[in-house]
Amino acid sequence: MSLWTAREAAAATGGESTGDWSATGVSIDSRTLAKGDLFVALSNSRDGHIFVGSAFDAGASAAVVERDVEGLPGGSRLLKVGDGLAALESLGREARARSTAKVIAVTGSSGKTSTKEILRHALAIQGVTHFAEQSFNNHWGVPLTLARLPEDAKFAVVEIGMNHPGEISPLSKMAKPNVCIVTTIGIAHLAAFESIEDIAREKASIFSGLEDGGIAVVNRDSPGFEILKTKAAEVSAVLVTFGESGSSDWQICDAEDTEFGTRVYARIRNRHASFDLSSFGRHFATNALGALATIESVGGDIEAAMSSFANWVPPQGRGSRTAVWLESADAPINLIDDSFNANPESMDAALLVLASTEPKSSSDGKSGGRRIAILGDMLELGSQSPWLHEKLANHEAIEKIAVVHCAGPLMRSMYEALPNSKRGYWYESSLELAEKSSRLAEPGDVVLVKGSKGSKISVVAEAILSLNRES
Numbered sequence: 280m281s282l283w284t285a286r287e288a289a290a291a292t293g294g295e296s297t298g299d300w301s302a303t304g305v306s307i308d309s310r311t312l313a314k315g316d317l318f319v320a321l322s323n324s325r326d327g328h329i330f331v332g333s334a335f336d337a338g339a340s341a342a343v344v345e346r347d348v349e350g351l352p353g354g355s356r357l358l359k360v361g362d363g364l365a366a367l368e369s370l371g372r373e374a375r376a377r378s379t380a381k382v383i384a385v386t387g388s389s390g391k392t393s394t395k396e397i398l399r400h401a402l403a404i405q406g407v408t409h410f411a412e413q414s415f416n417n418h419w420g421v422p423l424t425l426a427r428l429p430e431d432a433k434f435a436v437v438e439i440g441m442n443h444p445g446e447i448s449p450l451s452k453m454a455k456p457n458v459c460i461v462t463t464i465g466i467a468h469l470a471a472f473e474s475i476e477d478i479a480r481e482k483a484s485i486f487s488g489l490e491d492g493g494i495a496v497v498n499r500d501s502p503g504f505e506i507l508k509t510k511a512a513e514v515s516a517v518l519v520t521f522g523e524s525g526s527s528d529w530q531i532c533d534a535e536d537t538e539f540g541t542r543v544y545a546r547i548r549n550r551h552a553s554f555d556l557s558s559f560g561r562h563f564a565t566n567a568l569g570a571l572a573t574i575e576s577v578g579g580d581i582e583a584a585m586s587s588f589a590n591w592v593p594p595q596g597r598g599s600r601t602a603v604w605l606e607s608a609d610a611p612i613n614l615i616d617d618s619f620n621a622n623p624e625s626m627d628a629a630l631l632v633l634a635s636t637e638p639k640s641s642s643d644g645k646s647g648g649r650r651i652a653i654l655g656d657m658l659e660l661g662s663q664s665p666w667l668h669e670k671l672a673n674h675e676a677i678e679k680i681a682v683v684h685c686a687g688p689l690m691r692s693m694y695e696a697l698p699n700s701k702r703g704y705w706y707e708s709s710l711e712l713a714e715k716s717s718r719l720a721e722p723g724d725v726v727l728v729k730g731s732k733g734s735k736i737s738v739v740a741e742a743i744l745s746l747n748r749e750s
Contacts, residue, residue, distance in 0.1 A: 280303065280429070280431075281301040281302070281303060282301075282302055282303055282304060282305070282317075282427070282429060283301065283302045283305070283317055283370070284299075284300070284301045284302075285298065285299050285300045285301070285341065285356070285358070287373075288302075288317065288341075288343075288358055288370065289358060290373075291369050291370050291372075291373035292343070292358065292360050292365075292366040292369045292370065293360070293361075293369070294343070294358045294359055294360035294361075294366060295358070295359045296341075296356070296357070296358045296359075297355075297356055297357045297358075297359070298341075298354070298356040298357075299356075300340050300341045300356045301340065302315060302316060302317035302340045302341060303315035303316065303340070304316040304317070304427060305317050305319065305367075305370065305423060305426045305427050306318050306319070306334070306339070307319050307320075307321055307327065307367070307419065307423060309330040309331075309333040309334040309336075309337055309339075310333075312334055312337045312338070312339055313338070314337070314338030315338060315339075315340050316334075316338070316339055316340065317339065317340060317341050317342070317343065317358075318330075318331065318334035318335075318339040318341070318342040318343065319342075319343040319363055319366065319367050319370075319423075320342060320343060320344050320345065320348075320363050321363045321364055321367070321419060322345060322363055322364075323364070323419070327363065328344060328345070328346065328348050331344060331348045331351065332348070332350055332351060335351065335352070335355055340356065341356040341357060341358060342355070342356070342357055342358070343357075343358045343360055343363055343366050343367070344357050344358070344359055344360070344363070345359070345360060345361065345362060345363050346359075364418070364419060364422075367419065367422045367423060367426060368422040368453065370422070370425075370426035371421070371422035371423070371424070371425030371426045371428075371453055372422075372425070372453055374425050374426050374427070374428040375425050375428065375453070375454060375455055377430060378428050378430060378432060378435070380409065380428065380432040380433055380434055380435040381433070381434050381435070381457045381458070381577035381578065382434075382435045382437060382454055382455065382456045382457050382458075383398060383434065383435065383436045383437065383456060383457070383458045383459070383460065383573055383577060384437050384438075384439050384451055384454050384456035384458070384459045384460075384485055384488070385398070385436065385437070385438050385439065385459075385460050385462070386438070386439045386440065386441075386447060386459070386460075386461055386462070386482055386485050387460075387461050387462025387463050387464070387482065387498075388462075388463055388464055388465035388466070388467040388468075388478065388482070388622060388624060389462065389463060389465055389467065389562075389620075389622055389624050389625040389628075390462035390463060390562060390565075390566045390625070391416070391438055391439075391440065391462050392414050392416075392438060392594070392597060392619075393563065393566050393593060393594075393597055393598070394460065394462050394566045394569060394570055395410065395411060395436050395438045396591070396593070396594055396597075397566060397567055397570040397588070397591055398410075398436045398570050398573060398574065399436050400587060400588075400590075400591045401570060401574055401579070401583070401584035401587045401588070401591075402433075402434045402436070402574065402577075402579055402584075404583060404587055405433070405434070405579050405580055405583060405584075406432075406433030406434055407429065407431050407432045407433050407434070408432065408433065408434045408435070408436065409424075409427065409428050409429060409432040409434070409435040409436070410424075410435065410436040410437075411424040411436065411437055411438040412424070414438065414440070414619075415438065416438040416439050416440035417440060417442075417446070417450075418446070418450070420438075421437060421438075421439060421450040421453060421454060422453060424437055424438075425437070425453065425454060434577060434579070437454045437456065439451060439454070439485060441468070441481055441482075442468055442471060442659070443468075443471045444471065444472065444477070444481055445481075446481070447481055447482065447484045447485050448484040448485070448487045448488065450488075451484070451485045451486075451487055451488025451489075452487060452488040453488070454488055455488055455489075455490050456485075456488060456489055456490065456493065457489070457490050457492075457493055457494070457576075457577060458489075458493065458494045458495075458496060458573055458576045458577055459485045459486055459488075459489060459493070459494075459495050459496065459516075460496040460497075460569055460570075460572075460573045461482050461483070461485065461495075461496070461497050461498060461501070461507055462498060462565075462566060462569060463498050463500075463501045463565075463624060464478055464479045464482055464498075464501045464502045464503040464504075464507075465478075465502070465622055465623065465624035465625075466478070466622065466623055466624070466660065466663070466667070467622035467623075467624075467659065467660075468659050469659070469660045469661040469662075469663055469664075470659045470660060470661040471659070471661075475502050475503060476503060476506060478503065479501075479502065479503025479506040479507060480503075480506055480510075482503070482507070483503075483506055483507045483509075483510035483511075484510070486507075486510050486511050486513075486514050486516055487510075487514060489514055489516050491515075492517070493514070493516050493517070494516060494517045494518075494519055494576040495507070495510075495511035495516040495517070495518050495519070496519045496520075496521065496569060496572050496573050496576060497511070497518065497519070497520055497521075498520070498521060498522050498565070498569060499520035499521060499522035499524045499526060499527040500522035500523055500524050500527075501522070519572050519576060521565070521568045521569045521571075521572045522565065522568075523565075528548055528572065529545065529546070529547055529548070529568050529569070529571065529572045530545060530546040530568075531543065531544075531545055531561075531564055531565060531568055532544045532545060532546055532551070534561045534564040536559060536635055536636075537555070539555070539557060540555060540556045540557040540558055540559055540589070541555070541556040541558065541559055541560065541561075541563060541564055542554075542555055542556075543555070543556060543564045543567065543568070545568055545571075547571070547581070552585065554567070554585035554586075554588050554589075555588065555589040556588050556589070556591070557588075557589055557590065557591060557592055558591070558592070558593050558598055559598070559600070559615075559632050559635075559636065560598065560628055560629075560631070560632040560635075561628070561631070562625075562628040562632075563593070563598065567588055570584070571584055571585065594619075595616060596616055596617065596618045596619035596737060596740070597616075597617060597619050598615065598616070598617045598629070598632070599615075599616050600613060600614065600615055600616075601613075601614045601616065601744060601747075602614075603743055603744060603746055603747045604722075604747055604748050605722055605746055605747075605748060606748050608722035608748075609722065610639055610722040610723040611722065611723075612720050612721070612722060612723075612724050612725075612726055612743065612746075613636070613638065613639075613724070613725040613726065614726050614728070614740065614743055614744065615629075615632065615633065615636070615725065615726065615727045615728070616728055616737075616740040616744075617629045617727060617728065617729045618655070618728045618729060618730060618736045618737035618739070618740045619732055619737065620731055620732045621655070621657045621729050621730050621731045621734075622657055622660070622731075623657065623660075623667050625729075626654075626657060626671065626729060627674070629727055629729045630652065630671075630674050630676035630677075630680075630727070630729075631675075631676055632727070633650050633652060633676060633679075633680060633725065633727040634650065634675075634676035634678075634679040634680065636650065636725045637725075638650055638723055638724055638725040639723050648723045648724070649681035649682065649720075649721070649723075649724045649725075650679055650680045650681055650724070650725050650727075651680070651681060651682050651683075651684070651703070651719065651720050651724050651725070651726045651727070652680050652682070652683045652684070652726075652727050652729070653683075653684045653685075653686075653712070653719060653726060653727065653728045653729070653736070653739050653740075654671070654683065654684070654685050654686070654690055654693065654729055654730055654736070655685075655686045655687050655690060655709055655729070655730020655731065655734030655735070655736030655739075656668070656686070656687035656688065656689040656690050656730060656731055656733075656734040656736075657689065657730065657731050657734075658689075658731040658733045658734065659731075664689055665689070665692050666692075668689045668690055668692040668693045669692040669693055669695075669696045671693045672693050672696035672697045673696070677697070677701065680701065681701065682701060682702075682703040683697055683701050683702065683703055684703035684704045684705070684712060684715075684719055685703075685704070685705045685706075685712075686705070686706050686707075686708060686709040686711070686712040686730070686734065686736060686739070687707070687708070687709065687730070687734050687736075688707065690705070690730075691705060703719070704718075704719070708735070709730070709734055709735040709736045709737075709738050709739055710735065710738055712736075712739050713738045713739045713741070713742040714742075716739065716742035716743050716745070716746060717746060719739070719743065720743070726743065728740040728743070
């Protein structure tokens with residue numbers, strides 16, 4: 280099914296097309312490009328024009344370029360534009376304008392990608408659902424997601440993130456959401472913001488792109504709630520709240536761990552409901568409840584959505600669990616891989632999940648049965664960073680954690696504040712810690728790996744997974 284024709288793309292971008300072509304997708308990466316995609320050469324940190332030839336080799340139908348590219352075979356179909364990123368944005372705006380899909384925009388200091396994935400999973404059984412891949416939530420990720428929006432989509436879920444002031448509003452205005460959900464406000468990105476109130480104001484700016492009659496779904500318990508509420512009123516959005524507060528429209532009454540995940544008891548406006556999650560932790564319960572409120576807001580079936588939650592599995596690196604069996608072991612290492620990203624709020628949630636997870640020792644009782652935390656630096660926290668890392672040593676979960684391994688210069692503050700009995704390894708880099716993977720845990724241990732993406736703590740999770748005798 281064609282997504283873009285040469286004529287449509289030229290009209291949207293104001294570019295000049297050579298030849299007639301149609302594209303079934305849009306890509307900015309020649310390594311992941313699918314046959315039939317339109318390749319957009321972006322000139323940012325790396326000049327995408329270098330990879331135009333590779334894109335055609337991979338099966339690109341055409342390429343958006345800012346200038347002539349040497350070495351291309353004769354007859355290569357090009358769409359020549361003045362600016363590649365501006366062209367991608369124009370494609371995104373045009374795709375949104377011609378779509379009848381109900382568009383959901385998701386933001387928050389933590390939980391936005393998991394919430395986006397929960398929404399994708401629950402809505403996919405109710406109609407064609409388009410969604411942001413991975414964490415495509417920035418100045419190129421949002422227009423790329425929109426440019427890929429098929430005309431027959433019933434729902435679209437767009438993730439919008441930020442690192443600096445002023446990023447969210449223009450992306451929201453491009454997406455023109457019918458519903459926005461703000462998962463929570465936290466102290467991520469303090470390096471670029473002076474206060475949590477400033478972060479709340481930036482997150483609240485997502486409401487500026489809401490279509491007329493739009494709905495703002497907001498965590499009632501989040502810091503900065505009043506700022507979010509005020510901004511929603513300014514744009515005449517309908518406010519829907521969720522959380523643990525009794526004044527929430529959608530309230531979590533209780534969430535308890537089960538053998539297979541989390542059982543959630545909720546009050547949905549004036550009635551009670553319960554549902555099961557295959558993921559563990561109260562933070563997932565909160566995200567799922569916010570997703571339910573959002574699904575109702577776009578006319579979805581919340582009963583079907585609740586039933587689907589039992590089959591939803593967090594993406595790798597976002598709280599996923601894997602049993603890692605070592606050679607000759609009679610109990611696995613229970614690996615909780617939450618290594619994709621971290622800030623103080625998500626670190627708090629992850630440590631509480633670890634503390635509530637029961638380890639199982641080996642059958643002879645001679646090994647395992649411990650809770651192990653492997654932690655990498657939390658980045659972009661500004662001047663408060665050393666203190667925010669050090670205070671983790673006094674987290675309520677630490678009492679139940681046997682050993683803490685750390686990587687990174689910032690995590691050294693926590694490591695040195697820990698009791699000697701709980702100190703494992705500390706290394707300057709995650710790669711150095713990964714080299715000790717066989718010594719970090721024993722059969723029967725439950726192991727959490729958590730840190731900011733930039734800390735590269737994911738290499739430790741990968742190293743532990745590589746020990747699996749069944750891999």
